[in-house]
Amino acid sequence: MKYFITTPIFYANAEPHIAHAYTAVIADVLARFHRQQKDDVFFLAGMDEHGNKVFKKAEEAGKTPQDFCDEIAEKFEQTWKNLDISYDKFIRTTSEEHKKGAQFILNKLYAKKDIYQKDYTGLYCEGCEKFITKKELVNGECPDHKKKPIVVKEKNYFFKLASYLPEIKRKIETGELLIKPEKRKNEVLKMLEQKQEDISVSRESVKWGIDVPFDKKQTIYVWVEALTNYITALGYGEKGEKAELFQRYWPADLHLVGKDIIKFHTIHWPAMLLALGLPLPKQIYAHGFITVSGEKMSKTIGNVISPNDLVKRWGSDAVRYLLLSQFPLGEDGDVSLKKMQARYEADLANDLGNLLQRTLVMMKKYEVEPAVDNPADTFDFNENKFTEHLNKLEITEALAMIRQIITDGNKYIEEKKPWELAKDNLKECRRILEDLHFRLKLVGSLIQPFMPRVSQEMLKQLKTMDPEPMFKKG
Ligand code: MSP
Numbered sequence: 001m002k003y004f005i006t007t008p009i010f011y012a013n014a015e016p017h018i019a020h021a022y023t024a025v026i027a028d029v030l031a032r033f034h035r036q037q038k039d040d041v042f043f044l045a046g047m048d049e050h051g052n053k054v055f056k057k058a059e060e061a062g063k064t065p066q067d068f069c070d071e072i073a074e075k076f077e078q079t080w081k082n083l084d085i086s087y088d089k090f091i092r093t094t095s096e097e098h099k100k101g102a103q104f105i106l107n108k109l110y111a112k113k114d115i116y117q118k119d120y121t122g123l124y125c126e127g128c129e130k131f132i133t134k135k136e137l138v139n140g141e142c143p144d145h146k147k148k149p150i151v152v153k154e155k156n157y158f159f160k161l162a163s164y165l166p167e168i169k170r171k172i173e174t175g176e177l178l179i180k181p182e183k184r185k186n187e188v189l190k191m192l193e194q195k196q197e198d199i200s201v202s203r204e205s206v207k208w209g210i211d212v213p214f215d216k217k218q219t220i221y222v223w224v225e226a227l228t229n230y231i232t233a234l235g236y237g238e239k240g241e242k243a244e245l246f247q248r249y250w251p252a253d254l255h256l257v258g259k260d261i262i263k264f265h266t267i268h269w270p271a272m273l274l275a276l277g278l279p280l281p282k283q284i285y286a287h288g289f290i291t292v293s294g295e296k297m298s299k300t301i302g303n304v305i306s307p308n309d310l311v312k313r314w315g316s317d318a319v320r321y322l323l324l325s326q327f328p329l330g331e332d333g334d335v336s337l338k339k340m341q342a343r344y345e346a347d348l349a350n351d352l353g354n355l356l357q358r359t360l361v362m363m364k365k366y367e368v369e370p371a372v373d374n375p376a377d378t379f380d381f382n383e384n385k386f387t388e389h390l391n392k393l394e395i396t397e398a399l400a401m402i403r404q405i406i407t408d409g410n411k412y413i414e415e416k417k418p419w420e421l422a423k424d425n426l427k428e429c430r431r432i433l434e435d436l437h438f439r440l441k442l443v444g445s446l447i448q449p450f451m452p453r454v455s456q457e458m459l460k461q462l463k464t465m466d467p468e469p470m471f472k473k474g
Contacts, residue, residue: 005027006044006230007027009047009048018297020076023256024080028084030254032086045085046091046093046233051206073092084452097233106213110213115160122152126145156203157212160198161267164274191263202221251280255269257285258289259289261286262286310340351406355440368434402443406443
């Protein structure tokens with residue numbers, strides 16, 4: 001089966017922080033899991049490079065917007081490399097293929113008369129890159145960015161969103177378009193009960209963007225343009241509608257997003273796809289928000305954590321594990337260096353690291369060879385349940401199952417005390433160590449999508465039977 005998974009494309013206005021890494025790691029675990037299942041995986045990541053927000057940051061830095069975007073994109077790509085994010089393609093919205101694709105899409109919608117022009121005055125939040133209503137303001141400011149919106153008076157093109165809403169609602173209700181977790185689905189259905197305005201698809205005053213193909217005085221609204229990346233990256237538009245990658249991978253099996261951008265992905269994007277006559281993504285999953293030591297991450301507060309600093313401290317695999325195990329997937333949660341260090345020591349250095357070391361050291365000492373099969377059938381693991389968890393994006397539950405094998409393994413050693421058995425019942429001592437070896441091999445293979453390097457190292461040591469310490473304490 002094919003499996004097409006995407007992350008949001010990140011704004012090229014600042015360097016990557018741990019919330020970006022969080023999304024990328026979740027997507028990577030799923031991509032690696034599906035590759036392990038022998039699925040034909042296509043994992044898409046990338047950058048959202050147009051719009052005033054990026055333009056202004058480039059100006060502040062004294063650079064051309066393109067140079068600025070090039071630098072930020074390189075930093076993201078390097079960071080993903082440091083974290084072993086195994087994307088198949090990294091789309092940049094300043095690339096020619098995306099420009100051509102986005103223009104192709106706009107032309108098609110215009111030809112279908114799904115796009116029309118009107119004068120428009122509205123409040124615009126540059127932080128969100130979207131129009132905002134008076135009702136949404138708190139003390140006259142955007143609640144997310146704590147900034148006053150600007151008044152925008154322009155001639156804009158609009159997309160006839162309303163015509164597609166009933167069909168979207170039906171598809172969400174029937175599960176044809178899955179939105180997870182359930183609470184997000186309910187949120188979206190509530191939005192659909194309220195009146196939705198048509199969406200603006202162009203901006204007259206924004207110069208850093210892709211030209212509207214049928215009106216060169218305007219650029220394509222950055223959100224509309226950004227959403228199209230999920231198909232322009234597959235060659236849709238630039239290579240026509242029958243582009244090879246597009247035929248092979250569309251519709252997306254999963255758009256992974258943060259909860260703040262759910263409306264764009266569950267309402268605006270599906271409406272555009274319906275207008276284009278294309279199938280909808282199968283699933284949209286919205287994860288929660290990360291705070292750092294109880295506060296929103298921000299440059300002003302100075303609490304932005306760089307994933308690269310974490311990798312320097314703990315190594316890429318540990319960082320992947322730590323990001324995923326601070327709080328349940330789908331919920332909001334808080335992280336801190338202190339909590340991550342504690343978990344590193346407890347789960348990785350102590351529980352996993354020790355179990356592997358102790359087992360291998362004893363196997364060497366008591367001359368035990370690894371068994372081929374589960375040696376005594378004393379250990380039972382429900383692998384189907386594990387697979388089902390990951391198929392249902394229940395990453396927290398899947399990780400808990402792996403952790404359980406490790407905790408049980410350490411308990412087993414404490415209870416059975418193989419070093420004592422070695423004195424008068426060497427056979428039983430060996431059987432227990434074979435059993436532990438079997439459990440560790442299982443952990444080594446199950447953990448592969450989460451910690452690919454640790455998995456490889458564990459499986460190597462379990463084969464060579466030469467213990468080497470894996471997680472340094474410090
Ligand atoms: N460029 C748009 C996405 C376009 S997708 C067609 C965008 N970019 S972003 O860089 O601002 O955010 C990208 C993702 O990071 C979003 O999914 C957002 O939810 C996530 N996060 C940004 N800050 C976050 C936290 N503090 N915690 C968790 N995720 C958050 O939006």
